[in-house]
Amino acid sequence: MFRSCVALIVLSLLGCGQQTTTPVTPSTDHSSHGGPTTPSGNHGGHMEISGMSGIAAPATFVIDAGGDNLKPGVPTKLQFHLERDGKTLREFDLLHERVMHLIVVRDALDEFQHLHPTVANDGQATIEIAFPTAGTYWLFVDCQAKGEEQQTIRYELRVTGDPPAAPELKANVPVVVTAGNVKTEVFAQQGEGEWQVTFSHRHPDGQAVTDLEPYLGAMGHLVVIGAGTGEYIHAHAETESATDGQVRFAAHIARPGIYKAWGQFQHQGQVFTIPAVLQVD
Ligand SMILES: [Cu+2]
Incomplete structure (x- = not known):
């Protein structure tokens, strides 16, 4: 009934909290409006990967098209790729039956989407997406580049307009x-x-x-x-x-x-x- 093996990724803004932690990867691409993720509530995005054996240096999320002037509710074709040391990651192992998983949430955690971009042979990923409201959105890419560990890369995008107020988040379980x-x-x-x-x-x-x-x-x-x-x-x-x-x-x-x-x-x-x-x- 139970399986002891639980696949788990923790993306921690503080570095190596535990063995499955993957540090956030700030993007180096400054050409788009949203720009790289800006970790908040931490110690300035400090990254520490020493001592984490078996995990390649984090890849970088680079947006190629569609990230500018995003409007609420308007479907947009986003194109992006992942790279490391200036080289595009092109080959991926399937991870839970997909090449790439894309989780999109507003920073207020009131909007959630789980999407699967298509990834071309050259590593170009494409997804059509509509952001329901104005505001800041976090994009989390879950993937496994060929021969590497699974990794999660975060990117931040801004959708134009006045963001709706963040609903209060209070523990509600059960x-x-x-x-x-x-x-x-x-x-x-x-x-x-x-x-x-x-x-x-x-x-x-x-x-x-x-x-x-x-x-x-x-x-x-x-x-x-x-x-x-x-x-x-x-x-x-x-x-x-x-x-x-x-x-x-x-x-x-x-x-x-x-x-x-x-x-x-x-x-x-x-x-x-x-x-x-x-x-x-
Ligand atoms: Cu998925």
């Missing part, structure tokens, strides 16, 4: 969220060094959802992002089948703060997303 035909209760428990987050899926009549389908190679994906810090954690379900409607995750959250979590699952061919807010003490 919480019940309805998405389509599924009613999900989210529980979370802080354990020794990690959080246990459980999603219990039910039909409106109270019966457990017994026919959840794997989504991108797991019974569920959990993305957790730190409010104000952009700390990024991506965990995969520990549960291999969910005949009782319950899907469990273990998420290593290193530092105190408010975090928003989004669980993603598939039922009857439809992917649905369940948000929750955690307070880490």
Whole structure:
């Protein structure tokens, strides 16, 4: 029922908090409006990678087109590539059934998208995307360049206009969220060094959802992002089948703060997303 191996990435703005930590990669591209990510709430974007064996130097996100003058609600074709030492990364191993995963959130953590850019042979990645509102958006690219460890690269984009006020983020677990035909209760428990987050899926009549389908190679994906810090954690379900409607995750959250979590699952061919807010003490 349980799998001890939990793939997990922690993107920490402070460097090596733990062995799976990947430092943020500031982009060197200053030609676009949004520009490279500016870590906030940390010690000035200090990066430290010494002692992290097996992890190549972080790649850089370079935007090639579509990043300027973004307007809320208008679909835009973004083109970008990843590079290191001036060389474009062209070859990738599949990571959870895709070449590249792109998580897009507003910095207020009120908007969330999980997309899969197409990547051409020359390494050029393309995605059509609409940013729902004005404001600052964080783009997290999850990928695995051929022969390397999995890495996460963050980039920041600005969408023109007056940003809507950030909704207050308060811990709300346990919480019940309805998405389509599924009613999900989210529980979370802080354990020794990690959080246990459980999603219990039910039909409106109270019966457990017994026919959840794997989504991108797991019974569920959990993305957790730190409010104000952009700390990024991506965990995969520990549960291999969910005949009782319950899907469990273990998420290593290193530092105190408010975090928003989004669980993603598939039922009857439809992917649905369940948000929750955690307070880490
Ligand atoms: Cu993905």
